[in-house]
Amino acid sequence: MKRVARKATRQQTRRHNSRLVLKTIYDQGEISRADVARATRLTRPTVSDVVTELMEKGLVEEVGHGPSAGGKPPILLSVTDDSRHVIGIDLAAGEFRGGVVNLRGDVKHQVNVPLRGRDGDAALTLVYELVDELIAATDSHLLGIGIGTPGLMDAMNGVVRWAVNLNWQNLPLRSLLQERYGLPVYVANDSQVAALAEYTFGENRGGRNLIVIKIGHGIGAGIVLNGRLFYGDTFAAGEIGHVTVVENGQQCRCGNFGCLETVASVGAIIQRAQAIAQNDPHSLLHQFAASPEEITVDVVCQAFEAGDEAVRQVILEAGRYLGIAVANLIGVLSTRRILIAGNISCFGEAWLETIRQEMVQRALAVVARKTEVGISSIGPNIVFLGASALVLTYELGLFAPLVRGI
Numbered sequence: 001m002k003r004v005a006r007k008a009t010r011q012q013t014r015r016h017n018s019r020l021v022l023k024t025i026y027d028q029g030e031i032s033r034a035d036v037a038r039a040t041r042l043t044r045p046t047v048s049d050v051v052t053e054l055m056e057k058g059l060v061e062e063v064g065h066g067p068s069a070g071g072k073p074p075i076l077l078s079v080t081d082d083s084r085h086v087i088g089i090d091l092a093a094g095e096f097r098g099g100v101v102n103l104r105g106d107v108k109h110q111v112n113v114p115l116r117g118r119d120g121d122a123a124l125t126l127v128y129e130l131v132d133e134l135i136a137a138t139d140s141h142l143l144g145i146g147i148g149t150p151g152l153m154d155a156m157n158g159v160v161r162w163a164v165n166l167n168w169q170n171l172p173l174r175s176l177l178q179e180r181y182g183l184p185v186y187v188a189n190d191s192q193v194a195a196l197a198e199y200t201f202g203e204n205r206g207g208r209n210l211i212v213i214k215i216g217h218g219i220g221a222g223i224v225l226n227g228r229l230f231y232g233d234t235f236a237a238g239e240i241g242h243v244t245v246v247e248n249g250q251q252c253r254c255g256n257f258g259c260l261e262t263v264a265s266v267g268a269i270i271q272r273a274q275a276i277a278q279n280d281p282h283s284l285l286h287q288f289a290a291s292p293e294e295i296t297v298d299v300v301c302q303a304f305e306a307g308d309e310a311v312r313q314v315i316l317e318a319g320r321y322l323g324i325a326v327a328n329l330i331g332v333l334s335t336r337r338i339l340i341a342g343n344i345s346c347f348g349e350a351w352l353e354t355i356r357q358e359m360v361q362r363a364l365a366v367v368a369r370k371t372e373v374g375i376s377s378i379g380p381n382i383v384f385l386g387a388s389a390l391v392l393t394y395e396l397g398l399f400a401p402l403v404r405g406i
């Protein structure tokens, strides 16, 4: 038994060293073996062995010489960005989006397929078709498939507990895909992976803690704490969309009344804009949409920018309610950065300022003053990029915080 335990430990150390060296080269861009040894505090021979192994796997390559420090100029190492690819999928409302993504988060191939009301088994078939097409589009070694899905997830077991729009209940999505494709599969909630995308590929990546509030058909927050995605005990961390913010408010699709989603989601805003268009023949909305049914977020944005007062009230009210949610989040987690993702961010600075003002009024001033609320730097691919980052984190350890010398 002892020998088995010792062997397992040696394997673990090897794996840890390999991940640590790969992550160091990845983070530095170009670096010599000697500098990898310095940065990781591993011995030179250990680094050389690990680098040889990584080069044999095609993950790392020599890319020329660095400046000489007196002696022979050192050989520089770099990660081969396209040596591995990942499939990332976003099961968004209205359309499924997918991409083939390399180790740097570059999208090599992208496919969007409209959902056209499909749910249940038909929606699952669409996932298969999307993955088939993406797999066919790459010749590179595939590390796995990452999926960001709306609804409640058991991320540990890859089971979609409840996704209302897709009519999925207790769907073992991970095992279904693993069996079909023979690849590792990771599934998590879409807002949660959006936070991971921002943390790994965003303009302000790095830091320890980050919250991303994703506003779409639903509203959810993804929380990264100490460099790790925080799921919570019930995997529902950040489910702020169904917290009541309006007393005696409108009924929500979850059955409760006055949820944040009923006043600040894309659906809620469009519904309110439609009501304005129906009741006011002079509304500026009519300039941008032929009928209330054709009102989209873009149309509402245009009317907002053009100065439609009724639309402005709806948008700023949504901002105030989001401010309440932000105040609660920072009250609990005290993070410095909160970013908002989703096409609703087209409402811009006036809307953001409303969120900030409400946050400052409702949280301890000393905390709120240090919190920055901004717009996510990643566009509409945020969820499938985050799902890809999930695969890269688990399969290669590229973004997980690593502790030296286990």
Ligand SMILES: [Zn+2]
Binding pocket: 241, 242, 243, 252, 253, 254, 255, 256, 259, 261
């Ligand atoms: Zn609700």
